[in-house]
Amino acid sequence: MSSNAKIWGRTSQVSVISFLGTLGILLFTPFMVFYFYVAVMSFGGSLWEPMSRFLAGTMTLRDFWSLCPSISVEAFLIFGVWFLLQVVFYYLPDILHAVLPHYKGGDCLGAVTPAGNQLHYNINGLQAWGLSHILFLIATALLGWFSASVIFDHWGGLLWVVNIVGYAVAIFAYSKAYFSPSHPEDRKFSGNFLYDFYMGIELNPRIRQFDFKLFFNGRPGIVAWTLINISFAAAQYNLYGYVTNSMILVNLLQGLYVVYFFWNEAWYLKTIDIHHDHFGWMLAWGDCVWLPYMYTLQGFYLVVNPVQLSTPYALFVFALGLFGYAIFHTSNRQKDLFRKTNGELSIWGSKPSFVEVSYHATDGKERHTRLLTSGWWGVARHFNYTGDLILSLAYSLACGFGHILPYFYFFFLGTLLIHRCLRDEDRCRKKYGNGWAEYCRAVPYRLIPGVF
Numbered sequence: 001m002s003s004n005a006k007i008w009g010r011t012s013q014v015s016v017i018s019f020l021g022t023l024g025i026l027l028f029t030p031f032m033v034f035y036f037y038v039a040v041m042s043f044g045g046s047l048w049e050p051m052s053r054f055l056a057g058t059m060t061l062r063d064f065w066s067l068c069p070s071i072s073v074e075a076f077l078i079f080g081v082w083f084l085l086q087v088v089f090y091y092l093p094d095i096l097h098a099v100l101p102h103y104k105g106g107d108c109l110g111a112v113t114p115a116g117n118q119l120h121y122n123i124n125g126l127q128a129w130g131l132s133h134i135l136f137l138i139a140t141a142l143l144g145w146f147s148a149s150v151i152f153d154h155w156g157g158l159l160w161v162v163n164i165v166g167y168a169v170a171i172f173a174y175s176k177a178y179f180s181p182s183h184p185e186d187r188k189f190s191g192n193f194l195y196d197f198y199m200g201i202e203l204n205p206r207i208r209q210f211d212f213k214l215f216f217n218g219r220p221g222i223v224a225w226t227l228i229n230i231s232f233a234a235a236q237y238n239l240y241g242y243v244t245n246s247m248i249l250v251n252l253l254q255g256l257y258v259v260y261f262f263w264n265e266a267w268y269l270k271t272i273d274i275h276h277d278h279f280g281w282m283l284a285w286g287d288c289v290w291l292p293y294m295y296t297l298q299g300f301y302l303v304v305n306p307v308q309l310s311t312p313y314a315l316f317v318f319a320l321g322l323f324g325y326a327i328f329h330t331s332n333r334q335k336d337l338f339r340k341t342n343g344e345l346s347i348w349g350s351k352p353s354f355v356e357v358s359y360h361a362t363d364g365k366e367r368h369t370r371l372l373t374s375g376w377w378g379v380a381r382h383f384n385y386t387g388d389l390i391l392s393l394a395y396s397l398a399c400g401f402g403h404i405l406p407y408f409y410f411f412f413l414g415t416l417l418i419h420r421c422l423r424d425e426d427r428c429r430k431k432y433g434n435g436w437a438e439y440c441r442a443v444p445y446r447l448i449p450g451v452f
């Protein structure tokens with residue numbers, strides 16, 4: 001049994017490096033999203049071309065600005081309808097419960113917070129995803145209200161709208177944390193305005209049953225991901241009269257990832273996003289802008305570069321993607337089931353091994369839990385990240401080797417997951433004390449056995 005450090009959860013102190021990193025991200029990333037948009041729409045997907053023109057002095061910031069998209073009323077309307085629809089779908093379990101009292105919905109418990117709170121969630125992400133796609137299909141294929149390429153057709157205008165929404169939500173969340181916090185004892189203040197704005201103060205901001213993190217992390221952006229890809233495929237068809245096998249591959253592999261997310265939404269409640277990260281600009285702007293624009297770069301790139309892959313290569317990429325997905329899926333599932341059944345299950349044909357650990361929340365109570373050391377969790381401490389990375393490499397490889405841009409997501413995810421893994425381990429070390437050290441001795445590597 002482990003001894004426990006008293007404090008866990010997000011760090012309250014901001015180092016100079018963290019502050020500079022925060023400042024850099026706040027200043028640089030919004031510009032980056034516009035830069036990538038311009039690189040695809042005006043330079044065929046070349047990231048280097050606009051930069052080289054800047055450096056050679058043949059393009060000024062004013063020229064760059066003229067290539068940026070314009071804001072439009074249609075984009076506001078499209079986003080407004082989409083957003084309202086997602087809010088209605090979010091409340092569907094409550095609406096159905098009011099009409100059919102026996103309908104319970106997907107009531108789930110989240111993880112214990114550092115202050116000892118454990119929140120209820122009424123999850124229905126799969127329902128929201130399914131209904132959104134059915135409505136899109138009816139509106140495009142059956143009623144012909146608009147073309148399936150509608151999202152691509154307004155991609156530029158929407159970029160402005162989601163930025164406005166992302167900033168508005170971040171500013172609202174920051175103010176709410178001071179004036180009307182949902183769980184005051186779970187707030188974290190660093191004393192640094194920029195860091196608090198970026199990382200968030202409240203852990204689980206809510207307005208009544210409306211949970212900001214569950215909604216923004218898991219609804220407008222991720223539900224849209226597959227529709228955005230479908231829209232890119234439709235745009236490719238409108239432009240060239242065919243859809244390439246690379247576009248189909250990207251749609252299939254990313255579709256698998258999105259459906260997994262909603263199929264296992266209860267699992268998502270126990271991930272770092274929900275039970276550890278506070279809700280600030282990083283999540284608000286990230287969910288509204290970064291996710292829909294940077295996670296879908298491959299499909300966007302393929303609209304202007306209709307890459308047709310040879311059949312053996314396409315099969316290789318598909319197999320690689322399925323291999324990565326299988327690791328991602330089974331490792332997350334092993335941990336989830338292990339925690340749900342308190343270790344009463346079979347993993348790879350035998351009873352799982354584990355390290356027993358304990359921790360204290362600030363309410364002073366001692367709680368116990370277990371860290372799995374069997375299955376993928378005996379291979380490396382974050383092998384679920386390794387599976388995710390292999391899958392993301394497959395999305396990029398599906399776009400061929402013409403440009404580096406479609407590989408951006410792979411490098412970004414690699415950086416994010418390595419940083420996340422170090423951040424998570426720091427928190428677990430504080431939370432579980434010696435128990436965590438014992439676990440690290442049992443499973444010495446993080447992502448790749450023998451390497452890291």
Ligand code: NDP
Pocket residue numbers: 111270271272273328332335339369370371372373377381382384385386388413417420424428431
């Ligand atoms: P994990 O699902 O790995 O959750 C880590 C937490 O699980 C730890 O904080 C700890 O929490 C618990 N834990 C750690 N080791 C063990 C163990 N051996 N046995 C039991 N519990 C353990 O991490 P994430 O939430 O970061 O990621 C979930 C998935 O989402 C991953 O597959 C990742 O690849 C993916 N992801 C994708 C992103 C994207 O942008 N595409 C971004 C982030 C994640 P506790 O305090 O409960 O002990």
